[in-house]
Amino acid sequence: MAIERTFSIIKPDAVAKNVIGKIVSRFESNGLKIVEMQLKQLSREEAEGFYAEHKERPFFGDLVEFMTSGPVVVQVLEGENAIALNRELMGATNPQEAAEGTIRRDFAQSIDANAVHGSDSPASAEREIAYFFGK
C-alpha cells in the first residue's frame, strides 16, 4: 500500500478538553507519523477559506464561529493508507453515530463540536496541506 499524507485538525472543543495528547496517541499507536504540527488560532478568513466548499450550507456560519472559538492543532499525518485510516480512526461526523473506539465517539459531544477534522480524499489532502503548510 502507498505511503500517503493527510491533513488533520484537532478542533477547539478537544483542545479545550485537554485531550490533544490522547488524540495524537491514537494516530501514533495506529501507525501514523506526525510530520507537521502547529497550535494556532484560526482567523475568520482562514476558517471561511478552509471550509469554502460548505459556504452554502445552513451550518456554515456556526461552523466558522466554532472553528475560531479557540486554538486548534493543525497537523500532517503520514503513513500507509493515511487518508482512509485517519477517517476510520475519527469515526462518523455525528459522534452519536460514530463506532465504538473512534476519536469522535470517545471525545466529541455533538455534530458541530466533533473533535477532529480529516481530509476525505487525496485531492482534499493535497489542498488542505498546502492551505496551512505550503508545498
Ligand code: IDP
Ligand atoms: P467531516 O468533518 O466528517 O468530513 P463534513 O460533512 O465535511 O464532515 O462537514 C464538515 C464539518 O461541518 C463537520 O465536521 C461538522 O463539524 C460540521 N457539520 C457537518 N454537518 C453539520 C450539521 O448538520 N450541523 C452542524 N455542523 C455540521
